[in-house]
Amino acid sequence: MSILVKGVTAGYGRDRAIVENIDLTIATGEVTILIGPNGCGKSTLLKTIGRLLKPRTGTIHADDLDVLRNHPKRVARTIAYLPQSPAVPTAITVEQLVGYGRAPHQSLLGLRSPKDIELVDQAIAATGLAELRFKPVAELSGGQRQRAFIAMALAQDTPYVMLDEPTTFLDIKHQVETLDLVRHLHGAGRTSIVVLHDIAQAARYGDRLVVMHEGRIVAEGKPADVVTPELIRNVYGLDCEVYADPVSGTPVVTPR
Structure with a gap:
């Protein structure tokens, strides 16, 4: 493979x-x-x-x-792809950003399944972002923000x-x-x-x-x-x- x-x-x-x-x-x-x-x-x-x-x-x-x-x-x-310096969506939290990684696996309605929730939780834990889960991404430091985007790619489960x-x-x-x-x-x-x-x-x-x-x-x-x-x-x-x-x-x- x-x-x-x-x-x-x-x-x-x-x-x-x-x-x-x-x-x-x-x-x-x-x-x-x-x-x-x-x-x-x-x-x-x-x-x-x-x-x-x-x-x-x-x-x-x-x-x-x-x-x-x-x-x-x-x-x-x-394949999950994270570009250079990805744009930060306005007024969304770390949890919401990481949840975007599940989009390829969801229907057009975007309803979250138990597996979606589980994988978002796992990605947030794996990247050490649990304490920042509900913090706006725009307020994160550069290193924290990068971890949040990597968590999004991780939640994509590719x-x-x-x-x-x-x-x-x-x-x-x-x-x-x-x-x-x-x-x-x-x-x-x-x-x-x-x-x-x-x-x-x-x-x-x-x-x-x-x-x-x-x-x-x-x-x-x-x-x-x-x-x-x-x-x-x-x-x-x-x-x-x-x-x-x-x-x-x-x-x-x-x-x-």
Whole structure:
């Protein structure tokens, strides 16, 4: 079981393609992290896998589900997608926001089932938001707000969860809390696909890294195999040293 991307080319409008001829397999049960320079196509690829952007060519399958040919609601029962800096709806509470994650499983009337209630409760507990359950989302700190949106994705109860730069605008403490939560999702049986900029964080939290450059995948594999001085120089144009983090043992990049 996996997400299989074959020959995908995608872009915006009539502009040139942002990602070209992408072949990628997202293995079930892993945290896969996309890294690469700004504008290399990481977010575009994630949107395309989640069916927010229609590719010009190629196919995408999530297990036996044809992502591009099925109804969006059915796709949303398989893949949860959290964009960069999601908009905060006005005057809704944490509980209401998390409840939105159940929408793909509900009828047009939006009536909540016992299972909906149970999964919302579980998502709120798993993200440590019980004490903030009835607090307006607009009043939360950046880290709390990010946890609330991840709880919404968790309540969606999909086997695949995609997060586009979930640590953007967060301080280091909240970045760590958010990425620890990504690992928690993994422990709960979810397969996560995450876009990150910080190479050390990607190496520490990812089971597998996918490196993109100029719209193409140029390397993929375990962090220790992928993050090398040669790759960083070729992809980022930076001369550096790569050494093992003294705590995690995963690669850290230091400019020369």
